[in-house]
Amino acid sequence: MKLYMHPVSTTSRPIRLLIAEKELPVEEEVVDILAGEHHQEPFASLNPTKLVPVLEDDGLVLTESQAILQYLADKFELHDLYPKDLKRRAVINERMDWFNTNFFREFGYGFCYPQLFPHHKRQTDEAHAKTIEWAAERAKAMFTVLDQHLIGDHQYTCGDTLTIADLSGSGMVSVGEVAQVDLSPYPNVQRWMANMKKLEHWDSVHEVLMGYKAAVAEQEFASL
Numbered sequence: 001m002k003l004y005m006h007p008v009s010t011t012s013r014p015i016r017l018l019i020a021e022k023e024l025p026v027e028e029e030v031v032d033i034l035a036g037e038h039h040q041e042p043f044a045s046l047n048p049t050k051l052v053p054v055l056e057d058d059g060l061v062l063t064e065s066q067a068i069l070q071y072l073a074d075k076f077e078l079h080d081l082y083p084k085d086l087k088r089r090a091v092i093n094e095r096m097d098w099f100n101t102n103f104f105r106e107f108g109y110g111f112c113y114p115q116l117f118p119h120h121k122r123q124t125d126e127a128h129a130k131t132i133e134w135a136a137e138r139a140k141a142m143f144t145v146l147d148q149h150l151i152g153d154h155q156y157t158c159g160d161t162l163t164i165a166d167l168s169g170s171g172m173v174s175v176g177e178v179a180q181v182d183l184s185p186y187p188n189v190q191r192w193m194a195n196m197k198k199l200e201h202w203d204s205v206h207e208v209l210m211g212y213k214a215a216v217a218e219q220e221f222a223s224l
């Protein structure tokens, strides 16, 4: 079984964290998305959407991070992280969809990525600034939902035990560290992220991201 990924990639890190924490027998291969390798063969044919991550397992090719997390949790019977109980599982699936659509559209693709990655820069300075301004308002609303409603008084996003939804969501929130996002208006999010950082392999999985953070430390970022 092989995971095609990039260590900085927001959607690859949660899967790498799952593999590391549970010592899953999954080989990892870096696709250098910063050098455009995902637009070249053979990767472009493996995933015509030309994004990482991709999981290959004996003829099965999966190209969406949430589906990959769910598949690995089922395949290796990680019932602690992805229970079979219908309603608990439905909540985890709901949170994963929420993170990957509502939250990440605004915070990742709208707010952070245009500031962090040159190929996400808009064509004019005005369009660029407006994109970030538009997404910032919506990302703040999403952080409020995450803080007040999804986490609230709990330790994690689906209650008081860790699930694959937390792996997914924390990967998305952590990209904000690179863009120097202040999470102090969201104390429950800060508490939850502190819980996530206690995972044994958090630091090693996020090492390259933290290197990227150091590399752009002098850049000026919009505030959320």
Ligand SMILES: N[C@@H](CCC(=O)N[C@@H](CS)C(=O)NCC(=O)O)C(=O)O
Pocket: 009, 010, 011, 012, 033, 038, 050, 051, 052, 053, 063, 064, 065, 066, 100
């Ligand atoms: N919906 C996809 C999104 C994957 C995605 O956005 N991948 C990014 C890295 S986080 C990528 O490959 N970017 C390449 C690019 O921007 O050209 C998933 O959840 O797997």
